[in-house]
Amino acid sequence: MTESSLRTIDETVKKMEGSFRAQDCLPLSHRASQLCALRRMLRDNAEELCSAVHKDLGKPREETLMMEIGLVINEINYVLPRMRCWAARHYLPSPWTLWPACSWTKCEPEGVALIVSPWNYPILLSLEPMVDAIAAGCPVILKPSDLSPNTSEKLEELLGEYMDENQVQVLQGGRSVNQRLLTHHFGRLFFTGGKKVGSILMQLAAKTLTPVTLELGGKSPCYVGSSCKLRAVARRIAWGKFINAGQTCVAPDYCLTTKELAGPLAEEIGKALEKFFGPDPRESGSYGRIINEKQLDRLISLLPSSDPLAGTLAVGGGFDKDDLYLAPTVLLDSDPGSKVMQEEIFGPILPIVCVEDAVGAIDFINDRPSPLALYVFERNPKILRMFEKKTQSGSLEFNVTLTQLSSSRLPFGGIGASGMGHYHGKAGFLEFSHTKSVMEKPLWPETLRFVMPPYDKLKDALVSVVSKTPFKR
Numbered sequence: 001m002t003e004s005s006l007r008t009i010d011e012t013v014k015k016m017e018g019s020f021r022a023q024d025c026l027p028l029s030h031r032a033s034q035l036c037a038l039r040r041m042l043r044d045n046a047e048e049l050c051s052a053v054h055k056d057l058g059k060p061r062e063e064t065l066m067m068e069i070g071l072v073i074n075e076i077n078y079v080l081p082r083m084r085c086w087a088a089r090h091y092l093p094s095p096w097t098l099w100p101a102c103s104w105t106k107c108e109p110e111g112v113a114l115i116v117s118p119w120n121y122p123i124l125l126s127l128e129p130m131v132d133a134i135a136a137g138c139p140v141i142l143k144p145s146d147l148s149p150n151t152s153e154k155l156e157e158l159l160g161e162y163m164d165e166n167q168v169q170v171l172q173g174g175r176s177v178n179q180r181l182l183t184h185h186f187g188r189l190f191f192t193g194g195k196k197v198g199s200i201l202m203q204l205a206a207k208t209l210t211p212v213t214l215e216l217g218g219k220s221p222c223y224v225g226s227s228c229k230l231r232a233v234a235r236r237i238a239w240g241k242f243i244n245a246g247q248t249c250v251a252p253d254y255c256l257t258t259k260e261l262a263g264p265l266a267e268e269i270g271k272a273l274e275k276f277f278g279p280d281p282r283e284s285g286s287y288g289r290i291i292n293e294k295q296l297d298r299l300i301s302l303l304p305s306s307d308p309l310a311g312t313l314a315v316g317g318g319f320d321k322d323d324l325y326l327a328p329t330v331l332l333d334s335d336p337g338s339k340v341m342q343e344e345i346f347g348p349i350l351p352i353v354c355v356e357d358a359v360g361a362i363d364f365i366n367d368r369p370s371p372l373a374l375y376v377f378e379r380n381p382k383i384l385r386m387f388e389k390k391t392q393s394g395s396l397e398f399n400v401t402l403t404q405l406s407s408s409r410l411p412f413g414g415i416g417a418s419g420m421g422h423y424h425g426k427a428g429f430l431e432f433s434h435t436k437s438v439m440e441k442p443l444w445p446e447t448l449r450f451v452m453p454p455y456d457k458l459k460d461a462l463v464s465v466v467s468k469t470p471f472k473r
Contacts, residue, residue, distance in 0.1 A: 005173070006180055012169050013184045016112045016139040019166040020187070026109065026137045028084055034134050034167050038127065039076045041162040042069050049123055049154060056122065056148040058289030058324070059244055067243070068124040071406060075131045078408035078425055083135040086429050094439065097466050098448075101441040107433040109137035110211065111187020116178060116201065118193045119145035119291055120247040120346075125192045125215075126155060130168070132428025138187060139167055146174045147291055179204065186210045188432055192249070194344075195417060213421030213431055215249070216414055219344055220371040222252035222401070223361045223387070224265055225378035233377045233399075234268035237350075238276065240375070240401025242328045245288040246348035250373040252401055253345055254334070255352045256361040262352050266314035266330045269350070273315060273328045282318075282325050289324040290347060299326055299347040302340040309338035311351060336364075358383045362390050369417035370394070375401050394418050 019025060025034075042049070046069055050061040053068070087107050094101040113133040117126040126144050133140050142159070144152035156170040171177055182189070182204035189205045191198055192215040205212050224233055241252045257265055277284040290296040300319055304310045316329035326348055334341055334351035341351060355361045358378070365374065374393035378384055384398050394414040395404045404410055411427035413419055423431050450462050464471040 009171060009180045012171060016141055016169060019139045020112050024166040025139050031134055031137060032080060034164060035076050035080055037162045039073055041158050042073055045158055052150040052154040055150040057291060060286050063243060068121055071124055072127045075128050075408050079131055079135045083429060086426060098441060101439055103439045106436050106438060108436055110432055110434050113138040113140045113432055114181060114186045114189045115140060116143045116191045117145060119148035122148040122151040129190045129423055132423050133432045135429050136432035138432050142170045143177060188213060214419045216419040217249035217344055218369055218371045218418040219253040220250055220373040221365050222255045222375040224255060224257040224261060225358060225383060226261060227379040228377045230264055230268045235272045236401055238269050238272040241350050242348050245290060247346055250402060252375055256355050256364060259354045262332055262354055266332055266352055269330050270315040281327055290326055293321060296321060296324055296326060299349060302349055307339045309335040310340045365391050370415045372414045372418040
């Protein structure tokens with residue numbers, strides 16, 4: 001990194017720190033105007049953004065509109081009419097011992113927010129946390145992924161055109177940019193991506209005591225019970241897994257089911273895939289591509305041709321390196337010790353692992369790090385409640401996949417190895433806010449004199465009452 005690049009980063013951080021100190025982004029009218037400008041940007045330039053994402057990921061236009069642009073607009077529409085209430089004073093009762101006194105809380109912006117976004121949903125995962133940060137009153141520095149350059153460049157261009165320069169700045173580049181940025185203190189670092197990079201950024205942030213929100217991922221399991229109609233289940237699993245060619249942090253990573261259901265489930269998923277993408281997904285305009293050759297090579301190494309423990313091919317398995325194409329693939333009888341079961345797949349490969357029953361599935365899940373999402377397909381309410389009570393995950397969905405992303409009323413975030421912190425709606429507003437406690441007590445009457453030195457028997461009795469301890473006679 002050149003000296004001028006380092007200077008640009010430092011100057012940008014200094015500029016945004018000045019914006020925060022001057023409270024340029026604090027007035028609610030300014031926050032609302034910036035959210036409206038962001039919404040207008042998305043509506044005015046939807047086709048250009050879809051085209052940029054398609055160049056980076058081969059993602060169908062409809063997926064970008066539905067799973068990225070549409071979700072950001074929904075978040076803006078939810079936050080706009082509510083943020084004034086969230087930011088207002090909230091009065092609370094004061095302890096009787098402090099009467100007369102008045103107490104309240106008030107949400108204030110934490111400071112300059114640094115958002116480091118990934119390549120797989122480059123619009124959604126850049127702008128949705130930005131919506132929450134703007135609503136909280138934070139100036140934002142966005143560092144988009146260098147692996148989706150077309151989208152990153154388009155976002156920088158459009159944000160510079162539509163947004164206040166004191167509200168949003170975009171810095172592009174790779175790992176060295178992140179490292180330089182994190183030599184500075186921020187109000188909050190918001191990172192979406194893999195566990196390895198998240199761990200590195202968290203260590204860097206610790207040096208400046210920057211609070212961190214990590215949205216990481218992991219191996220999100222999917223359990224299929226015997227009480228379900230497999231055709232409907234297969235369609236929902238296939239949609240959740242193979243949208244964006246499986247490059248979704250909350251996609252079902254693997255399926256757990258009984259030996260009796262494994263074969264029929266794989267067959268039904270294959271039928272669903274043919275309905276979605278036709279007999280040859282490579283020719284379908286509805287099926288995306290892998291982000292780059294490095295990721296494709298990693299995915300190919302997970303297949304049975306490279307690792308016999310991965311199981312047997314039930315569906316797919318084909319690939320074309322020149323086209324960055326990997327067919328939607330389903331594996332049967334995958335060994336828990338296989339490579340495909342040891343790391344987050346993040347691609348269009350779905351292993352099916354056999355378990356005895358729901359109890360066996362719960363034990364299998366609990367023996368591994370807590371996932372970002374857990375999907376359960378079952379009609380028996382007792383089994384559903386058992387999964388709810390006995391497993392730990394960022395989110396839990398019954399008989400559906402991915403749809404938790406669409407609700408601004410539901411906090412979204414991981415637990416343990418799958419992340420820390422939450423966003424979406426009020427949870428996101430609070431994530432970028434400091435909740436300040438305020439107490440006001442008039443100077444008269446001076447009731448505190450009854451607990452101030454010097455102490456005597458009367459005060460000793462009063463202290464005993466206040467502290468709820470026995471009076472020493």
